[in-house]
Amino acid sequence: MKASNVVTLLFIAMIFAVSMENAQAQKGGQMVRLARLVIDEAQLESYRQFLKEEIETSVKVEPGVLTLYAVFEKQNPTHLTILEIYADTASYRAHLKTPHFLKYKNGTADMVKSLELVEVDPLVPGMKIK
Amino acid sequence: MKASNVVTLLFIAMIFAVSMENAQAQKGGQMVRLARLVIDEAQLESYRQFLKEEIETSVKVEPGVLTLYAVFEKQNPTHLTILEIYADTASYRAHLKTPHFLKYKNGTADMVKSLELVEVDPLVPGMKIK
Numbered sequence: 001m002k003a004s005n006v007v008t009l010l011f012i013a014m015i016f017a018v019s020m021e022n023a024q025a026q027k028g029g030q031m032v033r034l035a036r037l038v039i040d041e042a043q044l045e046s047y048r049q050f051l052k053e054e055i056e057t058s059v060k061v062e063p064g065v066l067t068l069y070a071v072f073e074k075q076n077p078t079h080l081t082i083l084e085i086y087a088d089t090a091s092y093r094a095h096l097k098t099p100h101f102l103k104y105k106n107g108t109a110d111m112v113k114s115l116e117l118v119e120v121d122p123l124v125p126g127m128k129i130k
Numbered sequence: 131m132k133a134s135n136v137v138t139l140l141f142i143a144m145i146f147a148v149s150m151e152n153a154q155a156q157k158g159g160q161m162v163r164l165a166r167l168v169i170d171e172a173q174l175e176s177y178r179q180f181l182k183e184e185i186e187t188s189v190k191v192e193p194g195v196l197t198l199y200a201v202f203e204k205q206n207p208t209h210l211t212i213l214e215i216y217a218d219t220a221s222y223r224a225h226l227k228t229p230h231f232l233k234y235k236n237g238t239a240d241m242v243k244s245l246e247l248v249e250v251d252p253l254v255p256g257m258k259i260k
Contacts, residue, residue: 071213
């Protein structure tokens, strides 16, 4: 294969890669996840306070944290699910380094009995809460 | 017990009941639920179309449907979770009678392999999606 053909192929591959990235950006590039946790019953009230403070601070001060919607099961209040929506993966990575997240993570480490993180695709990406 | 005392007791009980009801109303009276479904893989694309139309119509035309945020698991696309928020139980009951909900319910009856409805309490009731 001639060198000029190799250059042409590399150029086509580069255009393709850039257009894929643009397509991703046009989709909004949001990162959406479900976190499913089980909390130690004896420490549930303390856990709820840690989580509430962390959520309220994150949504208030981090533009890239679009929501952290946490719900506790009525029949099983130690079981919770959090719908997490970040503007993009960079926002998520920045979130992990914030003092309020680290305070929550370290403060609740021995309260969390199990944690499952499930990557998800929203059916209607622009959906809001009225 | 004298009749006047009975009247006084009934009056106190009435005041108590009314104040409890007000407390509930002040909490917003929202109904929040997680629906967890598993869909027949062979009919997944058709199911997604039914659900998308139902969700978009509900949120658009029903003021009491505050969100229906549906997510499909990336590793297991037949598994989905819907965060459902209604302004109150009356809004939810009205939703069940709408033509768009009935079209979805009847149209997808043989596509849904399992359905679990979990009543939940939000940690931060006024939380939105930015």
